Amino acid sequence: MGVSAGKLxxxxxxxxxxxxxxxxxxxxxxxxLDGEVIAFEAFGDATTETRYSVFSCTKPIVASTAWVLMGxxxxxxxxPVIDYIPExxxxxxxxxxxxxxxxxxxxxxxxxxxxxxxxxxxxxLVAFANWRLKWEPGTAFEYHATSAHWVLAEVxxxxxxxxxxxxxxxxxxxxVGIGRVLGISPAGxxxxxxxxxxxxxGEPATPDEMEAAIGVRELPSSEVTDAALxxxxxxxxxxxxxxxxGAVLRAADLALFYQRLLHDRDGIWDPAVLADATGTVRNSxxxxxxxxxxxxxxxxxxxxxxxxxxxxxxxxxxSPRAFGHNGAAGQVSWADPESGLSFAYATNGIDAxxxxxxxxxxxxxxxxxxxxxx
Numbered sequence: 001m002g003v004s005a006g007k008l009x010x011x012x013x014x015x016x017x018x019x020x021x022x023x024x025x026x027x028x029x030x031x032x033l034d035g036e037v038i039a040f041e042a043f044g045d046a047t048t049e050t051r052y053s054v055f056s057c058t059k060p061i062v063a064s065t066a067w068v069l070m071g072x073x074x075x076x077x078x079x080p081v082i083d084y085i086p087e088x089x090x091x092x093x094x095x096x097x098x099x100x101x102x103x104x105x106x107x108x109x110x111x112x113x114x115x116x117x118x119x120x121x122x123x124x125l126v127a128f129a130n131w132r133l134k135w136e137p138g139t140a141f142e143y144h145a146t147s148a149h150w151v152l153a154e155v156x157x158x159x160x161x162x163x164x165x166x167x168x169x170x171x172x173x174x175x176v177g178i179g180r181v182l183g184i185s186p187a188g189x190x191x192x193x194x195x196x197x198x199x200x201x202g203e204p205a206t207p208d209e210m211e212a213a214i215g216v217r218e219l220p221s222s223e224v225t226d227a228a229l230x231x232x233x234x235x236x237x238x239x240x241x242x243x244x245x246g247a248v249l250r251a252a253d254l255a256l257f258y259q260r261l262l263h264d265r266d267g268i269w270d271p272a273v274l275a276d277a278t279g280t281v282r283n284s285x286x287x288x289x290x291x292x293x294x295x296x297x298x299x300x301x302x303x304x305x306x307x308x309x310x311x312x313x314x315x316x317x318x319s320p321r322a323f324g325h326n327g328a329a330g331q332v333s334w335a336d337p338e339s340g341l342s343f344a345y346a347t348n349g350i351d352a353x354x355x356x357x358x359x360x361x362x363x364x365x366x367x368x369x370x371x372x373x374x
Contacts, residue, residue, distance in 0.1 A: 003031070003038065003371045004352030011367040012041055015345065018360060019044035024198050025054075028052065028251035031368060032259040032342035051195045051248045052346035054116035054325030055224075058247035061172060061181065061257065062149055062164075062190045063102055063299025064269070065156055067277050068171045071270025073161045077102065077298065079215030083301065084155045090129045098136045098155055099179040101148040103283040104296045107133040109142040112152050112223050115359045118240055124154060141285035141294045145223050165241045172226040175268045176260045183241030184260035195248055198329065202227050205355045213355045222291065224328050229350050245328070255343035258324065278323050278337070301325055303334075315365030322369070330357045332365055343368035 004081060015029040026044030030037055042048045042302060069075035077099040082089040088096070092243040093108070105230040111131040117123035134142070151165040164184030173181050194231040207217040211298070231237055260268065261278055269277075276298065283296035290311050295302045303309035305320035313326040314334055324334025329350045336341040345364050351357040 001035065001337070004096055004373060006373050008039055008366065011364065011371065012039075013266075014363055014367055015041070015054045016043045016170040018349075023351060023356070024347050025201070026050070026087055026196055027345065027347040027349070029364070030251040030255035030344045031371065032255040032344075033340055035259050035265065037252045037255050037259070040250075040255075046196055046348075048252065048346045049194055049252065051231075051250055052331070052348055053198060053238075054247050054254065054301075054331045054333070054346055055229070055232075055245045055251060056145070057254060057325055057327040057344075058182065058243065058245050058298050059149060060325045060333075061247055062152060062156070062243045063166060063277070064261070065160075065164075065172050066102065066152060066166045066314070067269050067273050068299070069156065069159050071273045075155070081151060082157060084158045085125075085128070085151070087125045088128050088151065091132050091153060093131065093133060098152070099282065099298065100137045101144075101152045101155070103141070103296050104144045104148060105141055105283055105285065106144060106148050106151075106296070106309065107135050107136060107137040107140075108147050109144045110223075111147040113146065115236070115240075118150070118175050118242070121154070121157070124150065125304070128154070141283055141296070142288055145243070146242060146244040150242075153243035164243060172268065173257075175266060176257050178249060178256060179255065180300040181247045181249040182243070184238045184248050192235055192248075195197055195238070198230050198281050198348050200230065200350045200352060202352040202356070204352045204360045209338075209355055212359075213289075214291075219354065225256070226350055226352070233340060251344040254333045254346070255342045258333060258342035258344070261323075262335050262337060262340060279321065281304065297323065299325075303336075310362050310366070313361060313365065313369070315369050317366045317369030330361050332361050334365070336369060339372055341368065341371060 026046035028042045031039040081096045108131050113127050117127045120266050156164045168182050169180045211217045284293045284322045291310045295304045300323045303322040305316040310316045316338045321340035322336040332345040
């Protein structure tokens with residue numbers, strides 16, 4: 001069963017609409033099937049060569065680097081982090097395992113790493129040593145926007161024996177065919193030209209609109225602020241390659257990455273590890289914001305069969321087995337093993353109206369998930 005031309009046109013029209021109306025400066029949309037990208041379009045001030053900051057869509061790419069190390073026996077996620085990073089053994093963090101990092105159950109969701117500390121291993125280790133636990137590791141879920149993946153990156157460095165950005169490239173993104181996506185130098189072969197700068201657009205939703213849409217009058221405070229997202233326009237931030245948020249790539253690259261997770265024809269990952277990471281829920285704790293099970297695997301979110309896939313960022317037309325991870329400012333990325341589709345959407349517009357942003361992603365994903373047949 002092939003992709004419906006009419007449904008694809010409808011998906012692309014929906015992606016174009018917010019650009020044409022001036023809500024967003026540009027976007028890209030990509031669809032993958034049968035191991036390839038079969039549709040890829042750019043709208044607004046962008047081309048299909050433009051790259052975007054995709055924020056937390058970065059997390060599965062870094063997690064998948066850990067999967068490679070798991071498959072060849074160098075990394076055991078059940079072991080404590082301190083087995084790999086002895087300097088992490090402060091303030092009760094001895095109980096944190098590598099699995100906790102991947103599941104957002106580590107217990108330090110609000111800790112942050114900022115410049116200049118994040119520029120060097122020495123600075124990062126000093127910051128790690130000062131971090132405190134909010135709760136006992138492994139007993140609850142709260143989204144770790146960047147903290148857990150900074151620690152995971154250091155684990156990868158210790159195990160792989162090279163800079164984490166080079167490990168991601170050498171073990172995953174080069175074999176996938178999308179090149180270097182994390183730690184982009186202002187100069188050199190993967191220079192920063194052609195990266196769409198983030199722009200803040202629109203007005204925030206009112207408290208009444210927030211309450212009517214998601215039952216709260218305001219979102220909880222977080223390090224993921226508009227100012228923080230705009231900070232990813234800085235060349236030095238792009239070069240750092242924040243491991244939980246700093247990937248720079250095209251929507252087609254994301255769609256291809258997810259096709260590789262569905263069709264690992266080159267054997268990048270051990271089959272058992274890949275099946276576990278893309279299909280086994282290891283974190284069913286309640287999400288404190290949406291009050292539903294987190295449905296997290298070792299680095300991904302599963303849509304689930306509880307009728308709440310739209311709240312997890314998948315729209316309402318994918319199968320319960322769909323897996324993926326979205327990013328701040330409305331970035332979308334997922335794959336569905338039952339249909340074989342993968343979908344990615346990237347924009348450089350930070351829509352101040354988070355309700356509109358959420359509905360946009362839900363609308364696009366629902367259209368993408370229903371592309372086959374008809």
